[in-house]
Amino acid sequence: MTSPSQRLAKLGITLPDVAPPVAAYVPASRVGDQVWTSGQLPFVDGALLATGRVGAEVSAEDAKAAARVAGLNAIAAAAAVAGGVDMISRVLKAVVFVASDPSFTGQPQVANGASELLQEVFGDAGVHVRSAVGVACLPLGACVEVELTVAL
Numbered sequence: 001m002t003s004p005s006q007r008l009a010k011l012g013i014t015l016p017d018v019a020p021p022v023a024a025y026v027p028a029s030r031v032g033d034q035v036w037t038s039g040q041l042p043f044v045d046g047a048l049l050a051t052g053r054v055g056a057e058v059s060a061e062d063a064k065a066a067a068r069v070a071g072l073n074a075i076a077a078a079a080a081v082a083g084g085v086d087m088i089s090r091v092l093k094a095v096v097f098v099a100s101d102p103s104f105t106g107q108p109q110v111a112n113g114a115s116e117l118l119q120e121v122f123g124d125a126g127v128h129v130r131s132a133v134g135v136a137c138l139p140l141g142a143c144v145e146v147e148l149t150v151a152l
Contacts, residue, residue: 004085004121011120015076015085019043022139027077033152035082039097039145040073041138042066051141055104058143064113067096070146071114075121078150090151091118091128097145100134107132114146 008015018027019040028037042049054063071094079085096111098104111132118126138145 002123004088007121007123008085013072013121015079016044016073018077018080019073028081030081030152034092035078035088035148035150035152037074037077037148039095039139039147040070040077041140041142041145042069043073044069048140048142050143052143053099053101053104053137054106054110054143055101058099060104060106060110063098063110063143066142067098067110067113067144067146068117069113070096070142070144071117071148074114074146074148075118078148082150082152085121087152088122088125088150090125091122091148092151093149094118094128094130095147096130096132097135097138098132099136099138099141099143104134107134110144113144118148 050058050066052058098107098110
């Protein structure tokens with residue numbers, strides 16, 4: 001059986017440092033055998049990968065790539081309180097918020113950026129329930145935000 005850390009290595013992915021909170025909250029919280037993450041933005045080296053509304057300033061393809069990055073940041077936040085990525089036994093739920101132009105209806109395809117990554121990293125244990133939600137705007141102008149609930 002391949003572990004999540006082995007899958008990450010095979011994908012050439014290193015978990016990033018957990019992004020510091022931009023307000024009064026913690027990146028992730030553990031209770032018993034579950035971890036819930038706060039919404040994670042698509043930060044790369046301290047800068048947002050993309051800003052604006054999908055369907056207006058940001059293409060669906062760029063937003064999907066940003067969702068993948070935000071998903072990776074959510075994995076990192078969960079792993080930090082779980083004792084490492086290999087302690088995560090299953091992804092239970094992903095919520096993907098998409099800053100959307102009023103006419104944009106492709107939130108599920110954007111959310112696939114995070115969902116596909118979760119399945120690549122955790123295999124069958126990465127298949128999860130999900131909500132893909134269109135919103136008017138997100139913190140700091142981010143185009144996507146991802147939160148996870150995982151089991152240990």
